[in-house]
Amino acid sequence: MPIAKRMDDDDLLRYSRHILLEEFGIEGQVRVSASHALVIGAGGLGSPVALYLAGAGVGRITLVDDDEVDLTNLQRQIAHTASRVGQAKVQSAAVAMGEINPTILVRTHVRRADAALLEELVPHADVVIDCCDNFATRQLVNQACVRHGKPLVAGAAIRFDGQLSVYDTRDTASPCYACLFPPDAHFEETRCAVLGVFAPVVGTIGVLQAGEALKLLAGIGEPLAGRLLMFDGRSASFDTLRVSRDPACPVCGQRHTTHDATPG
Numbered sequence: 001m002p003i004a005k006r007m008d009d010d011d012l013l014r015y016s017r018h019i020l021l022e023e024f025g026i027e028g029q030v031r032v033s034a035s036h037a038l039v040i041g042a043g044g045l046g047s048p049v050a051l052y053l054a055g056a057g058v059g060r061i062t063l064v065d066d067d068e069v070d071l072t073n074l075q076r077q078i079a080h081t082a083s084r085v086g087q088a089k090v091q092s093a094a095v096a097m098g099e100i101n102p103t104i105l106v107r108t109h110v111r112r113a114d115a116a117l118l119e120e121l122v123p124h125a126d127v128v129i130d131c132c133d134n135f136a137t138r139q140l141v142n143q144a145c146v147r148h149g150k151p152l153v154a155g156a157a158i159r160f161d162g163q164l165s166v167y168d169t170r171d172t173a174s175p176c177y178a179c180l181f182p183p184d185a186h187f188e189e190t191r192c193a194v195l196g197v198f199a200p201v202v203g204t205i206g207v208l209q210a211g212e213a214l215k216l217l218a219g220i221g222e223p224l225a226g227r228l229l230m231f232d233g234r235s236a237s238f239d240t241l242r243v244s245r246d247p248a249c250p251v252c253g254q255r256h257t258t259h260d261a262t263p264g
């Protein structure tokens, strides 16, 4: 198998428990190792995402977050430590990732994910994982993913509730984030800093995001595209809603209307 030659003996050992999975195999690992993941946010969701993607050997991981590690983060943001309070979150997370897997390349941006930065980074990513904590950034990330045809794994958690989905507009039936949560809607901006958050809910959603990202990169399983998964940490229950593309969506709808309206 010539493909195996791209992995050395250490890689074969390091990733053996994924390689042993029939669906994953060496080919899946080679795809994961050759991939580039863009992670927006290095907080409660971004921590497990960053650690799991590093452990799994995603070859290049770019982290974006403009915040610093604070004592109140340590309850749930498991990539950070007491000794790194005051450091940039992306740098703290990069240290944790490097300790798990020094063979991957981690790039960090101590910046807010604004439209300009996303326009620069999203085209180079194979998957984008949105782990941010605010509605405005989620919309910007979604817009960049739709524009560049990149799959988006978006998660959110507050109090005891979490949700996630995969938005992959390469599939014309799959909605984008804005099909479900229109940019002009007046959602109450809910922040952990105000309302609190049950730490394992953040971990649960973040781990599921890492799983969806790895499935997309390895080309295995059935991604959550077209389904919104909701988790209730009080009752430990999951619900799944079928969701579809909104033809009138201001983000992904117009593009298709434009295409469809072109006279043949």
Ligand SMILES: [Zn+2]
Pocket (backbone or CB within 6 Å): 175, 176, 177, 178, 179, 180, 246, 249, 250, 251, 252, 253
């Ligand atoms: Zn849409």
